[in-house]
Amino acid sequence: SFYARDAVVDSMAMATGFEGVAAIRGLFEDMLRPYEEWEIEAEEILDLGNGVAFGVLLQQGRPVGSSGRVQMRLGSVVMMAEGVVTRQTMYTDIPEARAAAERLAEERG
Numbered sequence: 001s002f003y004a005r006d007a008v009v010d011s012m013a014m015a016t017g018f019e020g021v022a023a024i025r026g027l028f029e030d031m032l033r034p035y036e037e038w039e040i041e042a043e044e045i046l047d048l049g050n051g052v053a054f055g056v057l058l059q060q061g062r063p064v065g066s067s068g069r070v071q072m073r074l075g076s077v078v079m080m081a082e083g084v085v086t087r088q089t090m091y092t093d094i095p096e097a098r099a100a101a102e103r104l105a106e107e108r109g
Helices: 021-032 094-108
Strands: 003-011 016-019 035-049 052-063 070-081 084-091
Touching (some): 016 021, 070 094, 084 094
Parallel strands (some): 003 084
Antiparallel strands (some): 003 016, 035 052, 070 084
16 A cells, blocks of 8 residues: 555665556565565655655565575665656665765656
């Protein structure tokens, strides 16, 4: 319900995109399947205006059958319209994500 029906989620790390809520749901289901525990924490969220937001997200999880945990920190650039996400691009390089979000907000202004 966070995403528009025709939303797109891009991953710079995987160099691929997922379009539409079914594909996005499949992405998250596939991503979470290997974990018994998984959580995401928003460390920073900025509304940059013009329908653009930037966030730093910490994802952590415990793989099935393991006592160890893994984590990944991502930069997320989100475009919104009418209260839903229309596009989200995830970056492993947080400064690159921040710069992209700032450029996008300026371009849309």
